[in-house]
Amino acid sequence: MTGHDFFAQPNLRRPAVSLDQVRVVAAKLFGVEGPIEELGSNQDRNYLVDSRFLLKVANPVFSDLELDAQDRALLRLAEAVPEMRVPQPQLSRDGEYVARFDADGVELRARLLTFVPGFPLFDSRHLAPVVVGRLGELAGRVVAGLADFQHPGLERLSQWDLRNARRVCEALAGFIADAGRAAAVRDAVAMACDRLDALTPELRVQAIHGDVTDDNVVCEREANGRPVLTGLIDFGDLGCGWIVGELATTCAAILHHEPERPLAILPAVRAFHRLVPLTDAEIEALWPAIIARTAVLVVSGEYQERIDPDNEYATQRTDYEWHSFEAAFSLPAEVGHAAIRDALAKPRPVPAISLGRLLPALDEPDVLDLTAQSETLQDGNWLDPEWRIASDSTVILRYGEARLTRTAIHSDRAPETVALGVEIFCPPGTPVTAPFAGVVRSDSVFSGDDADLHLQGVTFTRSPGERLEAGDLLGEVAPLPDLAMGRLFVQLCTVKGSTPPAFVTPETASAWMSVCPDPSPLIGLDCAAPAEPTSADVLGLRRQALAEVQENYYEDPPRIERGWRQHLTDLNGRTYLDMVNNVAAVGHAHPRLNAAVSRQWNLLNTNSRFNYRAIAEFSKRLADLLPDPLDTVFLVNSGSEAVDLALRLAQTFTQREDVVCVAEAYHGWTIGSDAISTSTADNPHALTTRPSWVHPVLAPNMFRGQFRGPDAAARYIENARQAIETGRPPAAFICEPFYGNAGGVPLPDGYLPAVYETVRAAGGLCVADEVQVGYGRLGHHFWGFEQQHVTPDIVTIAKAMGNGHPLGAVITRRDIAETFSRNGYFFSSAGGSPVSCTVGTTVLDIIADENLQQNAATIGDHLRRRVEQLAQDHPMIGAVHGMGLYMGVELVRDPHTLAPAPDETAAICERMLDLGVIVQPTGDLLNVLKIKPPMCLTIESADFFADMLARTLRDGW
Structure with a gap:
């Protein structure tokens, strides 16, 4: 040496x-x-x-x-x-x-x-999966680059060489002041190094950097604000070492960024493996090597703090190193190994175990489905205790099932929903027998040759240390307090002597299930949840059959299968706060609406040419919501159809064709509504492909528009006046009373009164597109046009009307409506059907009875205050637009130039999804977070959104 x-x-x-x-x-x-x-x-x-x-x-x-x-x-x-x-x-x-x-x-x-130059990755509190992958890729490039590097100076006995991990920890563990922590490190190192010693002859050795970590990687930022790894520094730990040790060192550094998710390292493993394919021995060695590396970090850190207490660089990292160690040690090596093999598409077979019957006297039980698709779970009862749902019958809850009953609302991480065992509700006193020969280890564990049997809810009649043969009585099912049933949880684990969790996150489930196999044979029937297509499977099928232009949210979208109030739940039982679904105005799966629709389907559903009570009452109800003289209703299927019809009404009534609209607006996808839609986010060619009869005026955006400052409102009004007065006389002027597509930007005070006056003086009609902003969403107003103190000639509505059911309407004066007969009759297949009218009436009842408009005002004002407070600390928040529960948070790269931040906005939305919030970009520049949640949003939900946005802006995305 x-x-x-x-x-x-x-x-x-x-x-x-x-x-x-x-x-x-x-x-x-x-x-x-x-x-x-x-x-x-x-x-x-x-x-x-x-x-x-x-x-x-x-x-x-x-x-x-x-x-x-x-x-x-x-x-x-x-x-x-x-x-x-x-x-x-x-x-x-x-x-x-x-x-x-x-x-x-x-x-x-x-x-x-x-x-x-650059910044270290250590300073990024959150590492997106793509960044984790880049770190693993960099480690692979270094290993590949040094593959044939030879030098006598590489021969050293370094404390960071994982081949020396056992000796280092034995020498330094005594410097850990906390005796419990010291014992945990010794146990972890002994286990890890025993495994590594057995694999050592098969582990490749070469020159390695030895410290490709977040501290030594130098970064710049890409357009979306995420770190791009551009360089590597500090070669002080260079030496000969295991190739897998280089990767283990990198993975250990990743762990402290999100210690509650130890498998967050997997993108790095996959990226490294693509460049430097790992052998089977190295794959098996990786998790023990990660444990060994984190153990070396903590003992070395504690030691360095003793001998060099003034070294802030070392002492400030001690807590992070302990986080990494605890994260690595939280998974048994067998589970970590299984997860890595799965990630590299090299799954290992689950060993077969010979099992007898555990409950020989159990009658044939029913299987209870507790997934997100369960019909048993209704009206939010999945928030109740499981024993209440199971009732007094003998039922089985399945192994490997992601239970909706285990979800968590307002949670920044995926809950532990997947069962690693079978749960049985059965009569107390039901005998429990040994399913194989073994020894009683404790009052809840029976150990056989191949696996431990973990039992909860059993009163053992045998003592620890007692040996039993298969079929011997082990105990009986214990009663639940105040219930006629007992509750038994049955779990197998091949990692003998360990205590596996009963439930795990979906991310770790596959790995854990490799050591906690299906206990169905113990019960004598199939108790495993059936395999479901993954989110990726469904996305692939969608792309095969669905037109690509019907885009989906998110790069890697969850498979959403359930909604409840302001929450959405995926197949894995992860529940997200829904901040974008303005269609579901009264909340997802409202029981009152479900009951009303079911009742009407059972009675009648047909078209509006028939005479039935629902259409008459709903039409009158709608007309009564509008000021005089708006008293006549057309019922249609969608907002696009409503806008299209409104244009045709105006053109027919005035005998003109031309329409004045507003730039950066979206009104629909039909030929007519698309013609007046000027949003370049929805159509990049919108401004250059308008028909000759469409005349856009400047977007009256006081924050980002062409005119700003104290005289901006007057200049926007003058711009609209010139378009109306100097061109061909218009049939109509159409505008959202609240500028929805731009993120809920309010129109300048006095804008609509002045423009409406000019339009009417020219003989045209004024159309208010309330498809998004109407129906109480603004809180302080039921209709958006009320905020501008005007009354339009035609109003279009949809979205909130049906709470997801296809329903829209046009409301106008009777004289305008009657002229439409010049074009023949009007008909809409589902518009005005009995079911549609029942939906519409029930939605209005819910909004009124549950005070949802007032809720939108109260919660919206609170949410605005929270986000405005955030803006004081985060200049990236350029403006908070909107009113009530129709808001937009505009993100900028520079608060002075207002340079938009579209890439950052998209990445922030991805990070918010990780944290349990569904939010999406809007606006022509796609730099506005659109906030249009169900109107039943609560204070707790508003605070959760604000807290997660604050965390994202603080920690990165």
């Missing part, structure tokens, strides 16, 4: 050197002058010189050969991986890479390297 032996010289306190001495060394030995700033280091001293160079003062224990090996590796990687920036060694005045100098009687050595 030619390098440092940590076990002979464990005291790696940083060398003592002053800034003045460093300044002299830089100028005299390397000819570099300028401002000097000390940077962090565990064992050396690092200084930034003149913002261009890094001067490293090496720890005296490291040999010249070790330092030379680092320099040569830097030169090699610069050539082998040119897309990755690494520091480059600079020659001293003497023509050497290493310069010697005296520091108060101690000979030290200095090296000058080019400085790699």
